[in-house]
Amino acid sequence: xxxxxxxxxxxxxxxxxxxxxxxxxxxxxxxxxxxxxxxxxxxxxxxxxxxxxxxxxxxxxxxxxxxxxxxxxxxxxxxxxxxxxxxxxxxxxxxxxxxxxxxxxxxxxxxxxxxxxxxxxxxxxxxxxxxxxxxxxxxxxxxxxxxxxxxxxxxxxxxxxxxxxxxxxxxxxxxxxxxxxxxxxxxxxxxxxxxxxxxxxxxxxxxxxxxxxxxxxxxxxxxxxxxxxxxxxxxxxxxxxxxxxxxxxxxxxxxxxxxxxxxxxxxxxxxxxxxxxxxxxxxxxxxxxxxxxxxxxxxxxxxxxxxxxxxxxxxxxxxxxxxxxxxxxxxxxxxxxxxx
Ligand code: ATP
Ligand code: LTN
Numbered sequence: 001x002x003x004x005x006x007x008x009x010x011x012x013x014x015x016x017x018x019x020x021x022x023x024x025x026x027x028x029x030x031x032x033x034x035x036x037x038x039x040x041x042x043x044x045x046x047x048x049x050x051x052x053x054x055x056x057x058x059x060x061x062x063x064x065x066x067x068x069x070x071x072x073x074x075x076x077x078x079x080x081x082x083x084x085x086x087x088x089x090x091x092x093x094x095x096x097x098x099x100x101x102x103x104x105x106x107x108x109x110x111x112x113x114x115x116x117x118x119x120x121x122x123x124x125x126x127x128x129x130x131x132x133x134x135x136x137x138x139x140x141x142x143x144x145x146x147x148x149x150x151x152x153x154x155x156x157x158x159x160x161x162x163x164x165x166x167x168x169x170x171x172x173x174x175x176x177x178x179x180x181x182x183x184x185x186x187x188x189x190x191x192x193x194x195x196x197x198x199x200x201x202x203x204x205x206x207x208x209x210x211x212x213x214x215x216x217x218x219x220x221x222x223x224x225x226x227x228x229x230x231x232x233x234x235x236x237x238x239x240x241x242x243x244x245x246x247x248x249x250x251x252x253x254x255x256x257x258x259x260x261x262x263x264x265x266x267x268x269x270x271x272x273x274x275x276x277x278x279x280x281x282x283x284x285x286x287x288x289x290x291x292x293x294x295x296x297x298x299x300x301x302x303x304x305x306x307x308x309x310x311x312x313x314x315x316x317x318x319x320x321x322x323x324x325x326x327x328x329x330x331x332x333x334x335x336x337x338x339x340x
Contacts, residue, residue: 010148012041013181015048015088015141018065019055020205021214022072024285025192028256029153033186035077037151043083044145044317045073050088050095051138054131055123055205071306072215075296086313088141093321097140098133100328104169105136109162115155139163144321146179154190155201157183174331178324189256195229198245216293219286226250226282227275237269237277247274254281257288 014034016026034045047069052062066087073085088094110116110132120127138159142150143166150160160183167178192202194211202212210225217225230246241247242262254277255265269277299306329336 007042009040009042011044011145012037012149012151012184013044013046013142013145013147014151015046015051015138016069017052018047018049018062018069019052019057020203021212021216022069023202023204023212023214024253025153025202025212026204027076027215028189028192028253029155029186030151031073031076032189032256033151033184034073037149037184038079038083041149043078044147045078045083045085046088046141047073047086048088048138048141051134054128054134055119056126067303067306067310068300070310071296071299072292074299074306074309075292080309080313084313084316086310086317090310090314091317091321093144093318093325094137094140097144097321097325097328098137100332101136101139101143101166101170102133104166104173105133105139105162109165110135113158113162115159135159135162136166139166142181143167143178144324145317146324147181148179149184150181151184151186153192153201154185157185170328170331177327177331188262189252192253193245193249195225195246195249198230198249213285215289216296217289219290222285222289223282226278226285229278231274234274236271236273237266239266239270241269242266247277250277250281254284257281257284 012034014030016022016030034043037043047066049062049066070085070087074080078085113135116132116134119131123131139162142163150156150163152160160181164180167180171177171180194200194202194206195213196208196211204212204214206212210228213222213225229250231250232244232246234241234244234247237247237251242251251262251265251269254260255262258265260268269280
């Protein structure tokens with residue numbers, strides 16, 4: 001693809017915060033669909049570092065994690081020749097549009113956001129204005145690129161709805177400016193649950209590492225975490241198992257990894273013990289993650305390759321984003337700036 005070529009495919013966009021360790025929930029709920037849909041869309045995939053600082057991060061770790069996450073996007077199968085991958089802070093238009101969209105977002109709307117409520121409980125010593133205004137930045141991420149589709153897990157549905165409301169509000173106040181994006185939330189695996197606490201979702205920055213499988217966990221760790229995963233007091237799998245939070249979660253992960261319907265998976269394991277399910281699931285995870293980790297190691301050894309992909313991605317993103325931002329300035333009545 002030539003450097004700043006505009007594309008004709010519809011636009012698919014998504015991002016993940018560089019916090020914690022990229023986890024199985026992130027892959028199943030989001031990244032898997034990025035990879036599967038890249039044929040039909042022009043993909044824009046970000047590591048959203050501006051979002052990550054709503055929670056205090058250690059600078060050296062953040063720097064390493066941004067590169068590591070981008071390498072994991074590539075290792076998962078995102079083709080950098082057909083899509084763009086970049087770090088959000090390399091494209092200043094995100095923060096600029098976020099400010100503007102803050103002025104089109106009501107406090108009543110932000111007060112209803114469940115991620116804000118959850119994170120306020122988790123980080124009660126640092127409930128900062130960025131954490132509160134976060135959805136306007138996410139709306140900016142999406143609206144800057146005239147995005148058609150946003151593949152995310154179920155927990156992001158509320159933010160997507162707010163993004164659509166903000167876009168419609170701006171368009172109605174001025175004239176059509178932003179494309180109103182559609183969410184894409186998968187039917188299976190949109191909410192993978194924590195392995196130990198089956199009431200809450202698997203989360204990559206959980207303080208208990210036994211709650212999630214990191215995509216970079218070695219095989220023995222994967223096997224141990226799956227073996228210890230919470231089930232229930234029954235012992236074998238029946239058609240009801242899918243309704244049991246812990247067992248249902250393991251069956252769902254197995255079905256997604258093996259591309260099988262949940263009914264087929266329940267049939268396959270029917271009358272087998274929980275430990276049979278856990279063993280087969282652990283085997284499937286190791287078989288999936290080993291080649292992924294090998295690709296990751298190769299990419300991380302070639303820092304120049306990764307940096308070039310991120311630099312090219314950011315350059316193309318800045319070009320696309322500046323077109324939308326210029327239009328927004330004009331609609332608002334800002335005086336055009338002279339050329340530098
Ligand atoms: P953190 O714990 O660091 O806040 P997280 O694991 O919740 O992170 P995000 O960066 O907020 O992950 O989300 C990245 C993507 O992964 C989003 O599309 C989100 O919907 C999806 N996702 C996160 N957790 C899950 C899950 N348990 N099941 C399915 N999808 C998930
Ligand atoms: N808010 C999301 C991360 C995110 C995102 C985005 C997802 C930031 N910007 C744009 C999709 C599109 C989260 O916390 N998972």
